[in-house]
Amino acid sequence: MARLNLLEETRYEKLAVTVYPDQQTASKQVAKRIADVIRKKQESHEKAVLGLATGVTPIGVYNELVRMHKEDGLSFKNVITFNLDEYYPMKPDAAQSYVTFMYENLFSHIDIEKQNVHIPDGTLAIDDVAAWCLEYEKQIEALGGLDLQILGIGRTGHIGFNEPGSAPNSGTRLVTLDDLTRLDAARDFGGKANVPAKAITMGVGTIFRAREIILMAWSKKKAPIIKKAIEGDISGDVPATYLQLSDNVEFVLDQDAASDLTRFDTPWLVKDCVWNNTLKKKAVIWLATELKKPVLKLTEEDYNSHGMAQLATEQGPVYNINIDIFNQIQHTITGWPGGKPDSDDSQRPERANPAKKRxxxxxxxxxxxxxxxxxxxxxxxxxxxxxxxxxxxxxxxxxxxxxxxRYxxxxxxxxxxxxxxxxxxxxxxxxxxxxxxxxxxxxxxxxxxxxxxxxxxxxxxxxxxxxxxxxxxxxxxxxxxxxxxxxxxxxxxxxxxxxxxxxxxxxxxxxxxxxxxxxxxxxxxxxxxxxxxxxxxxxxxxxxxxxxxxxxxxxxxxxxxxxxxxxxxxxxxxxxxxxxxxxxxxxxxxxxxxxxxxxxxxxxxxxxxxxxxxxxxxxxxxxxxxxxxxxxxxxxxxxxxx
Incomplete structure (x- = not known):
């Protein structure tokens, strides 16, 4: 029964999703899974081939892997890594380089062999890029493919630097960055004008061939694009939606990143709810907004046809619910943000006293x-x-x-x-x-x-x-x-x-x-x-x-x-x-x-x-x-x- 209930709750979600309370907990779990892959390969005297990502998202994972190396004896001697991407052009010792990022956050703190580290080369001559990308693909294939690929997601829905318009079978290549991606990177470069317009990235097809793919996302900033990636239609406009075609993908999220998913945002559409006042207020306002109706004009039919029949049955009649919510909203309005002196403040947002506040x-x-x-x-x-x-x-x-x-x-x-x-x-x-x-x-x-x-x-x-x-x-x-x-x-x-x-x-x-x-x-x-x-x-x-x-x-x-x-x-x-x-x-x-x-x-x-x-x-x-x-x-x- 629990399994059936979970399937009902997640019926809008088109791939596997695991939600953790916070990014620290989630990062430790992802790091543990990476460590499990490494140790399993060590037991059979094989190389563990990992696809790695950069940016803020995986930093907690890398911190935990470093801790496991130093405190738990996790060795990276058998690990070969391939990074997703790099800006182009980009010197490897630049502060914004992903080479710098990987060594600062992971490689300089573990025992990985330097020759086992592979990161796209941002110093290549433009005429050499295509051949280099083909060789990058061949190196991955020669090792039997990636055992595990970790991903973040950009606000355009890009994975790696596969921007909107990328093909699902694309390979490693030179790409042009979306304007929003460059805006998001502007602070690291001291302004958007300094952000490279291009990057070298693994393709969607390259990522797809990994035996296991984990996409991570933290914070409410990522919630809108996460909803599109998980619940939206497959589209080149949101490259992350291509991951819905794979059986080997899992999205690992914190609660904030998952907050726009249907089961969290509008849970009455997928399950019975415990109707506390906050959820009731949210649902009624949502219904009025969906139907473009004032709260006091909502009907029982509106409730029943939009997943809110349970609320109508348990706390109805619906007109009484409407009046209650209308009054609650009305009571938030005040021209006295410091409280209205000498007035009944039981229905006001701020206290009447003291009349003059600090x-x-x-x-x-x-x-x-x-x-x-x-x-x-x-x-x-x-x-x-x-x-x-x-x-x-x-x-x-x-x-x-x-x-x-001027000054x-x-x-x-x-x-x-x-x-x-x-x-x-x-x-x-x-x-x-x-x-x-x-x-x-x-x-x-x-x-x-x-x-x-x-x-x-x-x-x-x-x-x-x-x-x-x-x-x-x-x-x-x-x-x-x-x-x-x-x-x-x-x-x-x-x-x-x-x-x-x-x-x-x-x-x-x-x-x-x-x-x-x-x-x-x-x-x-x-x-x-x-x-x-x-x-x-x-x-x-x-x-x-x-x-x-x-x-x-x-x-x-x-x-x-x-x-x-x-x-x-x-x-x-x-x-x-x-x-x-x-x-x-x-x-x-x-x-x-x-x-x-x-x-x-x-x-x-x-x-x-x-x-x-x-x-x-x-x-x-x-x-x-x-x-x-x-x-x-x-x-x-x-x-x-x-």
């Missing part, structure tokens, strides 16, 4: 505050709350070099105009000349000089001050934390340290807020937003053990300029009038270095202020479509219980 808005980058919750920020100030803003990082990696020179030229001209000390002016000119020389020869992702990093930080600091002042804050309520984990000068940051947590605890103790607002963008497990959130959470958790005020401190999450919370998760929706939308826009405009074309725009070409306004209007429209009042725009928040 609030801290934590902003991971110097513009997240106004981009993500600028309307609410301004309203909190307008309504008389004691609002502080804390900029957690300097954001100094996201400023154009041209801006640095230095201004400083030199200003010194000259006020007849400042000539030695000081000459010193500035010397620093400026050194900056120009450095910038003229700067390599992609090369760390800026300390002086350039300082100026970039000053630019973002002055913009943040301007934005916060526009929102109504006095200077003593504007805090620049410059958390040490960020100040590497590189796009890759250090791990969080004790000093990051201590600085945050010190500020919290100074303000003793009743409200904390923090960025809640967790899709990227390595992004600055989630790192900054974890620091705040650790600080509050520690303080809660010793300080009574923390027990009355509510933590609200906001989202950035890309994605909003799902409607069923929203616990506070702050409507914005047309005039407030304009005020928010003006606050964002204070961040001139991020306007027009920011250094790291992501995969969305719109300016930040446009993204923010479109997102806020979309949130308001979702409420309107469900039958709620029609507002110009809305900012949304979710309360985090710690």
């Amino acid at each position: 609030s801290i808005i934590f902003s991971p980058h110097p513009d997240d505050d106004v981009i993500s919750m600028g309307g609410t920020f301004i309203r909190l100030v307008d309504q008389g709350h004691d609002v502080h803003v804390a900029y957690q990082t300097s954001g100094n990696t996201a400023v154009w070099d041209d801006d640095v020179l 230095m030229e201004f400083a030199i001209d200003f010194n000259t105009s006020i007849k400042a000390d000539q030695k000081e002016t000459d010193r500035l000119k010397g620093i400026y000349d050194d900056m120009r020389k450095f910038i003229d020869t700067k390599q992609p992702n090369q760390i800026d000089t300390p002086e350039i990093r300082d100026v970039k930080g000053f630019i973002r600091k002055s913009e943040a001050i301007s934005g916060a002042r526009y929102a109504g804050l006095q200077d003593d309520h504007i805090h620049f934390m410059a958390l040490p984990f960020y100040e590497t000068g590189k796009t890759k940051k250090n791990s969080v340290g004790e000093e990051d947590i201590k600085l945050t605890m010190d500020l919290l103790q100074q303000v003793k807020p009743q409200q904390v607002f923090a960025a809640g963008d967790f899709a990227d497990p390595h992004g600055t937003h989630i790192v900054c959130f974890k620091i705040i959470l650790e600080a509050l958790t520690r303080l809660k053990k010793t300080e009574d005020w923390v027990k009355d401190c509510w933590l609200w999450l906001y989202r950035g300029a890309w994605h909003e919370f799902p409607t069923y998760e929203i616990e506070m929706a702050v409507p914005l009038s047309p005039q407030e939308v304009v005020r928010k826009r003006n606050a964002i405009f204070k961040h001139q270095s991020q306007k027009d074309r920011p250094v790291f725009p992501g995969d969305d070409a719109r300016e930040f202020w446009v993204r923010a306004e479109d997102r806020n209007r979309e949130t308001a429209k979702r409420y309107d479509d469900l039958g709620l009042a029609e507002y110009e725009a809305m900012e949304a928040f979710v309360r985090y219980h710690y």
Whole structure:
């Protein structure tokens, strides 16, 4: 019976899927399976032939294999590896090279024979590439094929660098990279313009011939493409769907990467559910959205024909369910994000008391505050709350070099105009000349000089001050934390340290807020937003053990300029009038270095202020479509219980 139930739950899934609670657990299980292959081959005195992948996804697997080598005696003497791909052109000692990646994360820490390592050659002359690729295929075939191939997946659905349009029988070859793939790699290369346009990759057909294939994916960022790969139709538009044709494939996912699969996202379509309030709210909103109906117009027939008959039977009549969910959504709407004084707050998202609250808005980058919750920020100030803003990082990696020179030229001209000390002016000119020389020869992702990093930080600091002042804050309520984990000068940051947590605890103790607002963008497990959130959470958790005020401190999450919370998760929706939308826009405009074309725009070409306004209007429209009042725009928040 359990087997039948599982088959029913997974009937939309067209290949084998295993879901683990987190990527650490999943990575250890994949590493164990690789180790089992190696040991089995050792017992029969054979070579284990492995196909390996690069990128963030397999790092945990490689860490575990290194641990097993050092602590459990796992030997790699009998292992021969073939890597999936390499950028072209690419020098093997470049920081972005997959040769560098593999040695840093695996090969330099185990006892594999160097002659048994095979990685596509990014230094080949263009005329030699085709012959080299054919020889790569022959080497794999001569060894009897790959015993095990591990894969990640790109947001285009590529496996290896087999981009949309790749043929299912393709072999190792030179390919042109999709624009989205290059955008995703831009941070590693110091900008998309520096990402190679081509790569050498094993083909889909090469991958298919492996006796076992494991595709791994972690985080919500990968959830949409994972759903397409597992539940979608086989299509060259999503090369990973070709894996549905193999009986030797397994997708290994963490819960976040699996979250869009039908059995997790809309479980009522595949099984009976335990209908708690969250699931009921999600299902009713989903049904209204699917049918393009207001919540109060949903019928019993709508429920029965869309997998929700069980809910209708257990908790109906459906009109009562509709009224309940409608009221819950309505109660999230408030024009008083700090709580409405002298009012019944039993159906409101925030407490009425104290009437004037101390609030801290934590902003991971110097513009997240106004981009993500600028309307609410301004309203909190307008309504008389004691609002502080804390900029957690300097954001100094996201400023154009041209801006640095422009500000230095201004400083030199200003010194000259006020007849400042000539030695000081000459010193500035010397620093400026050194900056120009450095910038003229700067390599992609090369760390800026300390002086350039300082100026970039000053630019973002002055913009943040301007934005916060526009929102109504006095200077003593504007805090620049410059958390040490960020100040590497590189796009890759250090791990969080004790000093990051201590600085945050010190500020919290100074303000003793009743409200904390923090960025809640967790899709990227390595992004600055989630790192900054974890620091705040650790600080509050520690303080809660010793300080009574923390027990009355509510933590609200906001989202950035890309994605909003799902409607069923929203616990506070702050409507914005047309005039407030304009005020928010003006606050964002204070961040001139991020306007027009920011250094790291992501995969969305719109300016930040446009993204923010479109997102806020979309949130308001979702409420309107469900039958709620029609507002110009809305900012949304979710309360985090710690």
